[in-house]
Amino acid sequence: MTHIAVIGGGIAGLAATRRLALAGAQVTLFEASDRLGGMIQPGRIDNLTFDIGAEAFAVRGGAVAALATELGLGDDLVAPRTLGSWAHGAAGGYRLPGGGLVGIPSALESEAVDPALEAAIGAEGVASVHAEAALDPAIGADAGSLAELIRARYGDTVLERLVAPVVRGVYSLDPDVVDHRVLVPQLARRLGQHGSLGAAVASLRAAAPAGALVNTVRGGMHRLVAALVAETARLGVEVRLGESMHVDDARLARFNGTLVTVGSALGDTAEPISAEVVAMLVDAPELDAHPRGTGLLVADAREVEAKALTHATAKWPWLAEAAGAGRHLLRLSYGARPGASAARTLELSDGELRTRALADATTLLGTPLPERQVVGLARQHWRIPAPSARLGRPAELAALRERIANTPRLEAAGTWIDGTGLALVIPAVDRAVERLLAAKVS
Numbered sequence: 001m002t003h004i005a006v007i008g009g010g011i012a013g014l015a016a017t018r019r020l021a022l023a024g025a026q027v028t029l030f031e032a033s034d035r036l037g038g039m040i041q042p043g044r045i046d047n048l049t050f051d052i053g054a055e056a057f058a059v060r061g062g063a064v065a066a067l068a069t070e071l072g073l074g075d076d077l078v079a080p081r082t083l084g085s086w087a088h089g090a091a092g093g094y095r096l097p098g099g100g101l102v103g104i105p106s107a108l109e110s111e112a113v114d115p116a117l118e119a120a121i122g123a124e125g126v127a128s129v130h131a132e133a134a135l136d137p138a139i140g141a142d143a144g145s146l147a148e149l150i151r152a153r154y155g156d157t158v159l160e161r162l163v164a165p166v167v168r169g170v171y172s173l174d175p176d177v178v179d180h181r182v183l184v185p186q187l188a189r190r191l192g193q194h195g196s197l198g199a200a201v202a203s204l205r206a207a208a209p210a211g212a213l214v215n216t217v218r219g220g221m222h223r224l225v226a227a228l229v230a231e232t233a234r235l236g237v238e239v240r241l242g243e244s245m246h247v248d249d250a251r252l253a254r255f256n257g258t259l260v261t262v263g264s265a266l267g268d269t270a271e272p273i274s275a276e277v278v279a280m281l282v283d284a285p286e287l288d289a290h291p292r293g294t295g296l297l298v299a300d301a302r303e304v305e306a307k308a309l310t311h312a313t314a315k316w317p318w319l320a321e322a323a324g325a326g327r328h329l330l331r332l333s334y335g336a337r338p339g340a341s342a343a344r345t346l347e348l349s350d351g352e353l354r355t356r357a358l359a360d361a362t363t364l365l366g367t368p369l370p371e372r373q374v375v376g377l378a379r380q381h382w383r384i385p386a387p388s389a390r391l392g393r394p395a396e397l398a399a400l401r402e403r404i405a406n407t408p409r410l411e412a413a414g415t416w417i418d419g420t421g422l423a424l425v426i427p428a429v430d431r432a433v434e435r436l437l438a439a440k441v442s
């Protein structure tokens with residue numbers, strides 16, 4: 001019988017394990033930590049269970065929904081409320097305009113301007129969005145970083161107020177080190193085709209199917225992990241917790257093939273990104289009005305240390321119901337200070353973190369939240385693999401891919417090599433499993 005080793009027990013390793021076992025292979029799953037699920041984990045405060053890692057998935061492609069459906073969770077897939085997102089800058093909160101892509105506004109079809117856009121970037125910024133449509137398409141065409149591209153086409157205000165908060169908050173990267181060709185591969189191509197970045201964004205948005213861009217599982221994404229764990233147990237998979245594995249480990253010689261879902265197991269030395277998620281449950285009926293939509297991304301505010309706040313109970317109706325009347329779950333994320341590598345909150349005690357998170361939430365939501373309203377706090381440190389959109393990373397990954405291609409009976413998948421998010425990871429896992437079964441172990 002074909003016996004495959006899978007390294008890493010996050011969603012990639014679990015999904016691969018299940019596929020391999022369903023195809024009739026015997027599988028041993030090596031997980032370095034004492035728990036499965038990787039960056040998808042439940043958090044708990046006062047009987048409320050929620051996601052403290054990944055909280056949603058992009059619906060594009062349909063692969064994640066298909067997996068959830070196979071696992072019996074199809075009826076529990078739900079969309080977020082569409083209340084809009086906000087950003088917070090030195091002058092306070094402002095609505096991010098709809099219809100954009102990674103914060104880049106789509107072309108303005110008429111002189112009528114989204115008031116949110118005007119409030120965010122002022123008349124001068126709006127003028128730069130109008131003017132962009134008439135710029136020579138060659139301007140910015142050879143930009144390496146996303147920041148260079150946006151600066152060349154719109155100037156600093158659009159970069160700092162609209163694009164940077166999204167890129168920092170969502171991808172934990174500074175736009176100066178983001179390779180736009182990797183982050184949004186079609187953008188540069190469509191700039192050439194449509195003549196402007198705004199028109200390129202509008203065409204990409206128009207090409208996206210109607211409906212919500214993301215979904216989650218009612219009860220939390222961690223249910224997907226629980227369902228996969230149950231399925232692997234049913235299929236007789238051997239799970240070895242607390243066992244860190246490397247592809248050169250002699251113990252792998254007895255397997256017919258190896259699927260690796262973590263770069264470190266292949267000697268990838270890229271520095272991960274350190275981020276801390278702080279979830280805070282508050283008894284605050286004054287937040288029932290969802291004062292900042294589903295949450296905010298932080299631009300250039302000195303008094304706030306968080307890089308983003310998700311008003312989770314505003315975003316997910318199932319969570320609001322589970323939390324109960326007047327209770328709200330706020331998820332704040334903290335990254336490293338410029339030049340540092342560890343998330344800035346790691347050194348704080350739980351008490352200090354509570355004070356910090358409360359101050360940030362009060363400022364960001366524009367609503368005083370006294371200490372006595374806090375029901376509880378949960379914190380989780382994440383070490384996120386170096387994003388594939390970081391400048392220079394594609395070359396590093398190409399070298400690792402070559403090594404994998406030249407090693408018999410070895411395949412790789414997972415966020416470290418396929419990019420951030422389940423919509424990329426799950427289809428990549430399926431392809432890697434197929435390759436492993438078809439070629440390398442036959």
Ligand SMILES: Cc1cc2nc3c(=O)[nH]c(=O)nc-3n(C[C@H](O)[C@H](O)[C@H](O)COP(=O)(O)OP(=O)(O)OC[C@H]3O[C@@H](n4cnc5c(N)ncnc54)[C@H](O)[C@@H]3O)c2cc1C
Binds near residue numbers: 039058422
């Ligand atoms: C705070 C946060 C929010 C996110 N939000 C979203 C979201 O809303 N939507 C979305 O699609 N994605 C989101 N993501 C990203 C998403 O979580 C990841 O893309 C996905 O979960 C990665 O799965 P993975 O299995 O590739 O890697 P991981 O989840 O990192 O799993 C890797 C596993 O391998 C183990 N391991 C490491 N080294 C070894 C070794 N040498 N031997 C054995 N085991 C090892 C680790 O302990 C870990 O369990 C978020 C991530 C974070 C941190």
